[in-house]
Amino acid sequence: xxxxxxxxxxxxxxxxxxxxxxxxxxxxxxxxxxxxxxxxxxxxxxxxxxxxxxxxxxxxxxxxxxxxxxxxxxxxxxxxxxxxxxxxxxxxxxxxxxxxxxxxxxxxxxxxxxxxxxxxxxxxxxxxxxxxxxxxxxxxxxxxxxxxxxxxxxxxxxxxxxxxxxxxxxxxxxxxxxxxxxxxxxxxxxxxxxxxxxxxxxxxxxxxxxxxxxxxxxxxxxxxxxxxxxxxxxxxxxxxxxxxxxxxxxxxxxxxxxxxxxxxxxxxxxxxxxxxxxxxxxxxxxxxxxxxxxxxxxxxxxxxxxxxxxxxxxxxxxxxxxxxxxxxxxxxxxxxxxxx
Ligand code: SF4
Numbered sequence: 450x451x452x453x454x455x456x457x458x459x460x461x462x463x464x465x466x467x468x469x470x471x472x473x474x475x476x477x478x479x480x481x482x483x484x485x486x487x488x489x490x491x492x493x494x495x496x497x498x499x500x501x502x503x504x505x506x507x508x509x510x511x512x513x514x515x516x517x518x519x520x521x522x523x524x525x526x527x528x529x530x531x532x533x534x535x536x537x538x539x540x541x542x543x544x545x546x547x548x549x550x551x552x553x554x555x556x557x558x559x560x561x562x563x564x565x566x567x568x569x570x571x572x573x574x575x576x577x578x579x580x581x582x583x584x585x586x587x588x589x590x591x592x593x594x595x596x597x598x599x600x601x602x603x604x605x606x607x608x609x610x611x612x613x614x615x616x617x618x619x620x621x622x623x624x625x626x627x628x629x630x631x632x633x634x635x636x637x638x639x640x641x642x643x644x645x646x647x648x649x650x651x652x653x654x655x656x657x658x659x660x661x662x663x664x665x666x667x668x669x670x671x672x673x674x675x676x677x678x679x680x681x682x683x684x685x686x687x688x689x690x691x692x693x694x695x696x697x698x699x700x701x702x703x704x705x706x707x708x709x710x711x712x713x714x715x716x717x718x719x720x721x722x723x724x725x726x727x728x729x730x731x732x733x734x735x736x737x738x739x740x741x742x743x744x745x746x747x748x749x750x751x752x753x754x755x756x757x758x759x760x761x762x763x764x765x766x767x768x769x770x771x772x773x774x775x776x777x778x779x780x781x782x783x784x785x786x787x788x789x
Contacts, residue, residue: 451625452539452594452656455509456483458492463513469561472513472598487512495554500732507554508541508656511595516560519569521584528585528618530573533566534601535559539594540622541655543734544683547589549726557590563601567608574615584609587619594623603628610635620680622654624662630673641678641716642667644701646693649685653739660697664704671705671713682718684768685740686760691771702779713780717772717788721749721759 457476463469464486476482485494495510497503521530537557538547547555560566574582586592586605596602602619609617610633620641629640642663650660658666671677679701684694705713720740722730727741746758760768769788776783 510556624666683720
């Protein structure tokens with residue numbers, strides 16, 4: 450099902466932009482969507498007393514704003530800059546890396562001043578000439594669930610199609626890609642799908658698209674000439690994990706066809722967690738079955754003083770061997786960027 454918010458708040462200035470006005474008119478017509486013009490910058494009226502309610506209601510809220518800050522954040526190592534179209538996500542994945550970033554009411558912000566944002570991207574491209582500049586549009590979001598309302602990604606893909614030295618990439622767990630088909634993208638956009646075993650998706654990736662739909666969407670994207678990639682993450686070990694992940698890879702292969710004549714890239718990331726992420730997950734999903742037993746993991750010190758719990762060496766080796774062997778044998782033209 451497509452995402453429908455319960456409430457949409459507008460910063461007053463956002464209504465001066467065509468996208469802000471379009472979203473206002475669109476949601477104003479919908480029944481059961483509360484519309485409000487914000488008096489200040491702060492978003493204070495999202496309900497929710499318990500952590501679970503607060504989380505749910507945050508996910509049901511959109512805030513349409515003008516992005517004031519001119520500079521883009523860097524996005525190493527996958528791109529040079531983050532491209533801020535949307536911040537937040539409609540999905541409710543238990544392990545999500547955003548869970549500790551957006552406070553206890555994780556609403557989604559949509560930026561109305563898309564043309565100004567793209568102009569800024571152009572400045573960065575000019576600055577780095579003659580080198581190519583890469584932008585990541587999903588650094589703090591999954592932009593696909595909002596695309597049917599905003600059309601921002603389609604605009605952005607067209608923009609990059611016109612930019613000889615600009616490249617766009619983003620990743621999604623959603624399947625609603627139809628309005629991205631038929632765009633003259635000139636091969637300047639890479640779309641990656643985040644996939645997992647059916648069991649992991651059903652158990653932990655609430656509110657996202659089923660595996661089958663993501664695979665179907667990836668085929669459409671591939672057939673329309675986009676560069677295609679897959680992030681398989683997080684790999685979770687459980688009884689029968691190998692069989693399930695092999696079925697996932699085979700389903701992907703069957704859908705893409707026997708004679709894949711273009712490169713497909715893979716990134717594979719094993720499950721890991723920090724103590725603060727575990728605390729937050731247990732607050733929001735008290736009945737979670739996510740495997741987060743520190744005893745079964747190895748503690749790995751991080752760069753900034755905090756560390757994470759990763760799979761033990763032998764478990765990780767087994768994951769690496771499994772994905773290396775199976776991706777290479779099923780997808781001859783593939784490149785595995787990394788398995789960690
Ligand atoms: Fe987080 Fe991605 Fe799930 Fe959205 S789809 S909740 S960004 S992991």
